[in-house]
Amino acid sequence: MNDTPETRDANELDADIGESEAEANAEAGLDSTPGDDLGPIDALIAERDQWKDRALRAVAEAENTKRRAEQQNNDARAYAIQKFARDLLGVADTLERALAVDLGGSEDPAVANLVKGLELTHKSLLQAFESNNLQRVAPEPGEAFDPHLHQAMMEQPSDTVEGGKVIQTLQPGYALFGRTVRAAMVVVAAKGSGGKPNAADQAAGAAAYAAAADKG
The missing domain is CATH 2.30.22.10 (Head domain of nucleotide exchange factor GrpE)
Structure with a gap:
């Protein structure tokens, strides 16, 4: 049985439509091969999960970097003032030894003022130590x-x-x-x-x- 002109035109139209769909799928990066497990939606979900994983890793790395920076700053600060603090300990020791001296209950106003001044100086020094975390x-x-x-x-x-x-x-x-x-x-x-x-x-x-x- 011979195809009529109308049948040939319909077949050619179907072929053209099939070729157009294949080209469109190829341009969109979608593989329409039968048996492929990943369809368009699955591919998008997989890509989304990849970007989510990258974002979580970036956040975790930023937190780790922040913690390391804080620790390094504390170490640098402690190292910077450690020698200075050690030198001041001698001053604190001298004040304590002076305050420990038995003055025999002297009622001399000058002596009383001296002792009071030493006590205030010692107290202020200890407060300065404490405010700088020197316990x-x-x-x-x-x-x-x-x-x-x-x-x-x-x-x-x-x-x-x-x-x-x-x-x-x-x-x-x-x-x-x-x-x-x-x-x-x-x-x-x-x-x-x-x-x-x-x-x-x-x-x-x-x-x-x-x-x-x-x-x-």
Whole structure:
């Protein structure tokens, strides 16, 4: 059976439409090959997920960079003022020694004014230290010995302080941003000291003191 002119025209029209659709799909970057798992919507979703992952990674990296910068700034600040702070500790020590001098209850107005001036100067200096994160370390009698903050100068028996704990602070120490600038010089109670020592506290204090002594 021969095709009529009308049939040939319809077939040619269908072929032209098919070619036009194929060219349009090719220009849009879409593969219309049968069996392809990713359609247009799936491809867009995959691309969106990729950009989302990149954005999350960029945010995380920015946060890490910010934290590193803050830590570096703190370290730089601490290093910059550490030497200056250590030099000022001598001034604080001198003021404390002057205030510890027994003036015999002198009623001389000049002496009283001098003592008051020393006290105010010492207080102002400690406030300046604290405002710059330079913390004074002066353990009270009975406090546990801390090898990170304290330096044991001697060990002696005590009737009131348990073994391994501080009896007396000979010289205060200082810490800057949590780092020891100068350890506090202390006297530590010998093992077996105290009326009724707490075994756990005594063992911990004695161990800390022994570790510090070994390092020394």
